[in-house]
Amino acid sequence: MTKKIMSKKISFADAFQELESITEWFETQNVDLDEGVKKFERGLELAKTLKEKLADVENTVITLKKKFSDLDNPQDL
């Protein structure tokens, strides 16, 4: 299983899903130590990223203008 290099861009959903799949791997496979160590390190890395993301406290609210007559042209987001 090849993994892309961890970047700041990885979404919470992707990171969490990958962590879950690693957890599942550990719980359903006959763990090969070399592979296991690699996955463990990856898992820790993901957990760290997820924790950082969880430490964010901000949500952004964008108010969309009413555009009932001009629905084909919603660029003013």
Added chain:
Amino acid sequence: MSPAIISVSDYLGLVNHALRTIPREGMVIEGEVVEFKVSQGKWVNFDLKDEKAEAKISCFMTVFALNVPLQSGMRVHVTGTSKVFERFGKFTLNVTAIELVGEGALQKAYLALKEKLRVEGMFDVARKRQIPRFPERIGLITSGEAAAYGDFLRILRNRWSGVTVMHTPVTVQGKDAVQEILGAFAQLNALPIENRPEVIVLTRGGGSLEDLHAFNSEAVVRAVFQSAIPVVVGVGHERDESLCDFVADVRASTPSNAAERVVPDRREMVTNVAMSAERIGDRLQYEIDNRSHAIDRALSIFDRSLARLLQSMSDVTRRFGYAFERFRLSLVATVEHIDRRVQMIDSRMKVALDERSRAVMELERVLKSIDPREVLKRGYAVVRSAGKILRSARDVAPGSHLTIQLGEGEIRAQVETNAVQESLL
């Protein structure tokens, strides 16, 4: 003065002129719907019956103007213009607006629409779509002034972060509510895919059945159903329900609950992530321990085998030592035995030799006594001819050479004569 003569249609023209003077604004007619029917899918006819007196008005409208699910027996408020249709001579109320009144009627209409939509399969569980576990963009359709808006954002912020909320402000009740909500759905669904929210939340606070009118409107229900983006609906308090609740992909009980349903809880996720990391760590540790124990076991088995091997080697060595010692002792014993035997043989040999020596000496003495040389010494001679001892004179002829052996030395002689004498001596 003779009366003016006018035609029927002129007269009805006067009547209808008079009818138009009845004001439309500031007045609604309340009555009960009877004989409700729709013809050709277009024309709606019913009678509006006075609830107390024997009185009724024929009513007419198009299905396009009918914005409530009407049924016979409902109490309604009707606005319209009255007219006598010349052709039929029939007084008719042209209905421009109709609204249901009384909980009973609204309830009845609500249930009728609910049943209709249910039969269409709009509430089927099978069509409910999953909302993403970690949405990054959430479309929010609600009034910006309502408590629902604040509640939703507050709970959202408490639980989760990093979300972009795309708020489309709408009025959630009143005559414009339906159009604005429909517009909001259309607007969010029309966004380019990369800007489009992953889930839409349609929410408002609680209210009466009349307040919730927009959320029970067939058009809004269909908009929720047709939205390409999954929809979470949260209306009012726990006990409130609307048709939008049933058609929603996820039904939340309140605006706050909608926030809870739409994003996970940060604290839970922190725990979850920590537990995941811990579990894989534990599992890896377990595997390492397992192998380490296996190695320990192997080593201890090896140790024990080695100890056994050393033990048995030392046993063998000891036994060999004992055996060798026994062997040595027996060797020593044998050597001593042989020594004794040799000594014994020696002594016996000596005895035997002594005995033989004495016998030999005796024999020597005897032999000496019979030695012919001893006899010769006493004056006898031995005469040989051609190497043979002569025992008779006849054995030689004269001239034969003789060898005469004496006690000391020999004589060579030649026979002169020979005669036999019986006794020479």
